[in-house]
Amino acid sequence: MQSVAELARAEASQRGAEAITVIRLRVGSLAGVDPEALRFAAEVVLAGGLTAGARLEIEPVPARAWCLPCTALFSLEQGLCRCPRCGTVSADLRQGRELVLASLELRLPAPAEPGNDGPVGWP
Amino acid sequence: MCLDCACGRPDQAPERLEPPHRHPATATEQPAPIAPGAVKPSAAAGPAVATGPLQSLSVGLRLLAHNDRQAEANRARFAAAGVKVVNILSAPGSGKTALLEALARHAAAAAQPLAMAVLVGDLATELDAERLRAAGLPAMPITTGQACHLEAAMVARGVDALEAAGHGLAGLDLLLIENVGNLVCPAAYDLGEDLRLVLLAVSEGEDKPLKYPATFHGADAVVISKSDLAEAVDFAREQALANIQAVAPAARVLEVSARSGAGIEGLLQLLR
Numbered sequence: 124m125q126s127v128a129e130l131a132r133a134e135a136s137q138r139g140a141e142a143i144t145v146i147r148l149r150v151g152s153l154a155g156v157d158p159e160a161l162r163f164a165a166e167v168v169l170a171g172g173l174t175a176g177a178r179l180e181i182e183p184v185p186a187r188a189w190c191l192p193c194t195a196l197f198s199l200e201q202g203l204c205r206c207p208r209c210g211t212v213s214a215d216l217r218q219g220r221e222l223v224l225a226s227l228e229l230r231l232p233a234p235a236e237p238g239n240d241g242p243v244g245w246p
Numbered sequence: 247m248c249l250d251c252a253c254g255r256p257d258q259a260p261e262r263l264e265p266p267h268r269h270p271a272t273a274t275e276q277p278a279p280i281a282p283g284a285v286k287p288s289a290a291a292g293p294a295v296a297t298g299p300l301q302s303l304s305v306g307l308r309l310l311a312h313n314d315r316q317a318e319a320n321r322a323r324f325a326a327a328g329v330k331v332v333n334i335l336s337a338p339g340s341g342k343t344a345l346l347e348a349l350a351r352h353a354a355a356a357a358q359p360l361a362m363a364v365l366v367g368d369l370a371t372e373l374d375a376e377r378l379r380a381a382g383l384p385a386m387p388i389t390t391g392q393a394c395h396l397e398a399a400m401v402a403r404g405v406d407a408l409e410a411a412g413h414g415l416a417g418l419d420l421l422l423i424e425n426v427g428n429l430v431c432p433a434a435y436d437l438g439e440d441l442r443l444v445l446l447a448v449s450e451g452e453d454k455p456l457k458y459p460a461t462f463h464g465a466d467a468v469v470i471s472k473s474d475l476a477e478a479v480d481f482a483r484e485q486a487l488a489n490i491q492a493v494a495p496a497a498r499v500l501e502v503s504a505r506s507g508a509g510i511e512g513l514l515q516l517l518r
Contacts, residue, residue, distance in 0.1 A: 126309045134305055141298060148309075155434050155460040185306035203460020203492045216463070223436075224307045233298040 128154035128168045131223050135173045137230060143177040151184040151221040153202060160182060186219025315437055316398035320438025323405070327415035331423065332517060333437050335461065336445035336456075338427030341471040341504055343374045344512075345445065346422060347381040348504035352514055356380060360518060361419045365404040367396040367426040374424065386412040395431035396423065398438055420517055429454075433461040441517070444497075447472040448477045452486035459493040467498040467516060475502040 127146065146169070150158050158181045165179045169210050186199040190206040190213050197206045199219065204212050298472050308314065325329050334342050334421045346364055353360040363384040366374040370389065378385035388400050401423060405415065408420045415421070423439065425432040444465035446454055449472060462468060474481065492498055499517065502509035 125451075130305070130307050130309070134303065138301070138303065140301075141488045144300060145270065153463055155430060184506055195455070199459075202463060203456075204463075204495045212491060212495045216495075222309045224309060226305050227304055228301045229301045231298040233511055243300050 125168055127165070128172075128174050131169075132167055132173045134227060135228055135229050139232065140173065140229035141229055141232050142230040143174050144230055145180060145226075146174065147180045147182060147225045147227070149182045149184050149221045149223045149225045151186060151219040152185045153199070153216070153219040154222045155199040156222060165184045176205070182225065184218055184221050187217050188213040189217055191215070252284055252423045260354070271508050287347075310434065310436075316402060317436035317438040318404075319470070320398055320402055323402075324415065324421070324438060324440070329415050329418045329421050330441070330517070331421045331437075331439045332441045332443060333430070333432075333439035334443045334445060334448075335424060335432050335465075336427060336471075337429045337450060339426070340445040340447040340450065342424045342427070342445055343377055344504040345469070345471055345502065346424060348384065348507065348510050349422075349514060350378070350383045352382045352507070352510045358518075359419075359515070361417055362422060363408055363413050363418050363420075364422045364424060365401060366398070366424045369394070369426065372389045374514075384408060384411070386411065386413075390426060392430050394426055395435055396425050396437060397435050401437045416464070429458045429461050433464050441466050443467050443469050445469045445471050446486070446490075448476045448481035450487055452482040455486070455489045455493050460492065462494040462497070465494050465497045467500060468494060469513065470499065472503060472505075473501045473508055474506045479486045497498075498504070 125146065131143055131146050143180065148161070150156055150161065160181060161181065166230050169175070169177055169179070186202065187196045188199060188204055188206075190194075190197050193194055193206060193208050195208075196217060197208065197213075199216075200207070204216075205215065206213060314395075320331075334345075336342055343366070350362065353362060363386075364375070364378050365388055366378065367387050367388045367390055368370075368374060369391065372387040375385040375387035386404050387403045388396060390396070390400065393400075398489065404423075405421070409415065423437060429444075442465055444462055445465075446468060448470060455468070470486065487499060490497065498516070500509055500513055502513055504510070
């Protein structure tokens, strides 16, 4: 979670954000990370700085492999690489090991008050 | 908290994935700027509270990019020195150190020399490194303190320590990394290795691979250890092989006994 906080804060400050409101992660089912454990750690590490108060959204990415005989993707049940349709074992994993900071929602600074630099001469 | 690395790019259709520890690190992926129309005014805005607009930002950064960059630096350093590097993972007590001792004995007796050194990760003690030195192997401990896994930066420092002790990479054929005994967290971290072995002792049971699919899936080879005990523990060999195949279809499987020497020669051939 430390790297999530560091990456998020770096991206936000690079864009002059005042705060991060949402942090979206993508966690593959074969990434070796439990999303709830991640969330638990998040409470500690994200507190403070630009990430304080950010809502953490974790999108689970199911593990999917390509079955050659079926010419289609199948979802791996609990990491088993056997195609449920035809039983062929596939080593061709296409998704499921992701651990990505996918996106952020940032709060930018409020714009300048209208009228401060309005055109001269208007009523 | 341990995190895995990510392969594949977030906004493209799923493409063929390399095993994570050999995926070339793209370090950071350029965040895509949002089109101007995507900036939306804050719903809570009122004249008294000057809250700014909200902006959605697509990021797409792998959480372990930092480790992966170091792993690639390690990889380049090993390649430049012509050293093959092996990362050995297993649960505690599966026989990693004993296996390394057996490899040392067999390599010393072999006609073709094989200059080996070992980095040993443990939370505490340098006992394993001492055992391996006693077996004739240059060994450097990496004492992690609280960390339950090795990371690429620790390996880089371990190699520096080996060099400082007079065991430079230039004089080595093979560097073995005995990871911290743990079937969960070490799997996430690319150390810059060429080969990843996962050990499974017969005493652990045939369903272990099913319980740790992510770790076994990342193995180049699964080494079934303590094979001399198979009968004593009623090891269901055929079921174990089927389970390994089910979660790690691309992995080679070897069966060894450090005590009897069975399969050690075959393992040495794989490591050469």
